[in-house]
Structures are given as structure tokens and as C-alpha cells.
Amino acid sequence: MRYGPKSINGEMYQKVNINQVRYVIDESGLMIGRRKGANTIAVVIMGLSLLILIVFILVTLNIASFIEKMREDHRLYVYLADGMEEGASRDLQLQLLRLEGVEEVVFVSRDEALLMFRSALGDDSNILDVLESNPLPDEYRVKLKPEHIRSEFMEKMTADIGKLKGVEEVRYGKRWLERGERLVKGFYLTDLVLGLIIFLSVIFVISNTVRLTVLSRRETINVMKLVGATNAYIQVPFIIEGALQGIAASLLAIGLLSAIYVFGTRYLPDLVFLSSTAIVGFLAFCAILGALGSFTAMRRHLKI
Numbered sequence: 001m002r003y004g005p006k007s008i009n010g011e012m013y014q015k016v017n018i019n020q021v022r023y024v025i026d027e028s029g030l031m032i033g034r035r036k037g038a039n040t041i042a043v044v045i046m047g048l049s050l051l052i053l054i055v056f057i058l059v060t061l062n063i064a065s066f067i068e069k070m071r072e073d074h075r076l077y078v079y080l081a082d083g084m085e086e087g088a089s090r091d092l093q094l095q096l097l098r099l100e101g102v103e104e105v106v107f108v109s110r111d112e113a114l115l116m117f118r119s120a121l122g123d124d125s126n127i128l129d130v131l132e133s134n135p136l137p138d139e140y141r142v143k144l145k146p147e148h149i150r151s152e153f154m155e156k157m158t159a160d161i162g163k164l165k166g167v168e169e170v171r172y173g174k175r176w177l178e179r180g181e182r183l184v185k186g187f188y189l190t191d192l193v194l195g196l197i198i199f200l201s202v203i204f205v206i207s208n209t210v211r212l213t214v215l216s217r218r219e220t221i222n223v224m225k226l227v228g229a230t231n232a233y234i235q236v237p238f239i240i241e242g243a244l245q246g247i248a249a250s251l252l253a254i255g256l257l258s259a260i261y262v263f264g265t266r267y268l269p270d271l272v273f274l275s276s277t278a279i280v281g282f283l284a285f286c287a288i289l290g291a292l293g294s295f296t297a298m299r300r301h302l303k304i
Contacts, residue, residue, distance in 0.1 A: 046254030049205040065272045075141040076172040084166045101148030110136045210293030235298045246290025
């Protein structure tokens with residue numbers, strides 16, 4: 001079989017590429033193996049820094065989950081007029097179900113309401129024995145969709161429901177809801193500021209750790225430059241090493257976070273952990289961060 005110039009050049013180009021890939025892989029492995037102690041220290045420092053960030057994320061996630069559960073438990077109470085007939089009560093329930101944002105309407109009779117009140121009082125329920133009759137009215141408890149649980153919307157809905165026939169009074173805990181909304185806004189604003197500070201601090205620590213790792217090998221880099229190695233040829237193994245350090249540090253942080261989570265569930269069984277998608281995203285973020293730190297340090301050292 002005869003080979004022309006193009007086929008020969010193609011084989012040579014493919015062979016060079018394969019050799020380059022092999023070099024990058026071998027060199028990256030050798031670089032990690034030669035400096036196990038330094039790499040271990042770097043990974044530990046990066047891992048502890050990332051642990052602070054990921055613990056902050058987990059705390060934020062659980063507080064947000066708690067806030068969402070509190071919002072879902074919020075109800076709008078529609079008290080019915082005394083003597084309302086069953087048919088009229090059913091019609092009112094259908095009207096409530098047709099309102100915008102309503103997810104569920106549950107009827108609670110005055111007797112059921114009194115039993116719930118007794119249960120809530122616990123040991124002090126005997127104070128209700130002095131009552132000659134049940135003073136509580138029949139009611140509908142209206143559950144809204146989460147996106148509609150806002151003070152402005154509920155205020156308007158309260159006014160609209162109050163105009164319906166057979167409705168004596170409508171309540172939704174206006175003061176508590178408005179106060180809760182202010183607290184939630186304050187929490188998210190504070191959380192954003194703290195998160196940004198922690199995030200920038202972690203980036204600073206990791207980038208400087210990777211930079212020191214690269215600078216500690218400046219003699220090796222200078223030798224490679226003297227023998228004619230290109231900048232790309234020198235850079236790639238260091239970038240791969242930085243990415244691997246980032247992955248190792250993130251795995252260390254996730255492992256420590258898992259231990260903290262297991263310990264925390266003994267006292268708070270409803271704690272929420274990071275989803276698998278979030279963990280994969282965190283690993284990718286740390287790998288990119290380590291690679292970028294190494295790349296930036298190499299650019300400064302090689303003066304590209």
C-alpha cells in the first residue's frame with residue numbers, strides 16, 4: 001500500500017497528538033506523586049475553606065426550607081354566620097374554591113374547632129368546662145398556593161371574601177404575616193451579603209493556595225523552558241493538577257459536611273441535605289476554580 005504526503009503528515013500529526021496526551025497524563029501523575037505532602041496540605045487548606053462555604057449553603061437551604069414550610073402552613077380563616085344552612089354553606093365553599101390562588105378549602109365545624117382548641121390548651125383545657133355553650137362558629141380554612149401567600153394578595157382576598165353572603169368575618173393573621181415578610185426580606189439580604197463575603201474569601205484562599213503550589217516548582221518550570229518546552233506544554237499538567245486538587249478538596253468538604261449533617265439529624269431530624277445535582281455542580285465548580293487558579297498563576301510566572 002502506497003502513502004502520499006498527506007497521509008504521512010496525517011499519521012505524524014495523530015502520533016504527535018497521542019504523544020502529547022500521554023505526556024500530559026504522565027506528567028500530571030508524576031507531579032502529584034512527587035509532592036504528596038505539599039499536595040495534601042494544599043487539599044486540606046482548600047477543603048476546609050470550601051467547608052465553610054458549603055456549610056453556609058446548607059444552613060441557608062435549611063432556613064429557606066423552614067420558611068417555605070411556615071408559608072405553606074398559613075391559612076385564611078372564613079367564619080360563617082350563625083344559623084347558616086348546609087346548602088348555602090356548600091355554595092359558599094364552591095365560591096371560595098373558584099377564587100384565584102385557592103388550593104384547598106376545608107370545612108371545620110364549631111364542635112371540631114372546640115376539640116382542637118381543647119387539644120391546643122393541653123393541661124389547661126379544663127378552663128373551658130365553665131362554658132355553658134360552644135362560642136366558636138363554623139368556619140372554612142382556605143389554603144392558598146405558595147406563590148399567592150403575600151400580604152397584599154391576602155388583604156385583597158379578605159376584602160373580597162368578606163362581601164360574600166353568609167360570611168361573618170375573615171382573618172389571616174395580618175400582623176404576623178407582614179412581620180414575617182419583613183424578617184424574611186432582612187434574612188435574605190443579610191444572607192446575600194454574608195454569602196458574597198464568604199464566597200470571595202474562599203476564592204482568595206484557594207487561588208493563593210494553588211498559586212503557592214505552582215511557585216514552589218518554579219525551578220522545574222525554568223528547566224522546562226530552557227530545554228525548549230512551549231508555554232502550553234508546561235501549563236497543561238499544572239492546570240490538570242489544579243483541577244484535581246479542586247475535586248479532592250471538594251470531596252473532603254462534602255465528606256466533612258456529611259458527618260456534620262448526620263450529627264445534626266440527631267437533634268433536628270427534618271434537616272435537608274444537598275441534592276445530587278447540587279453536589280455534582282459543586283464538584284465541577286471546585287474543579288474549574290482549581291484549574292483557573294493554576295492557569296492564572298502560570299500566566300503570571302510565564303509572563304504570557
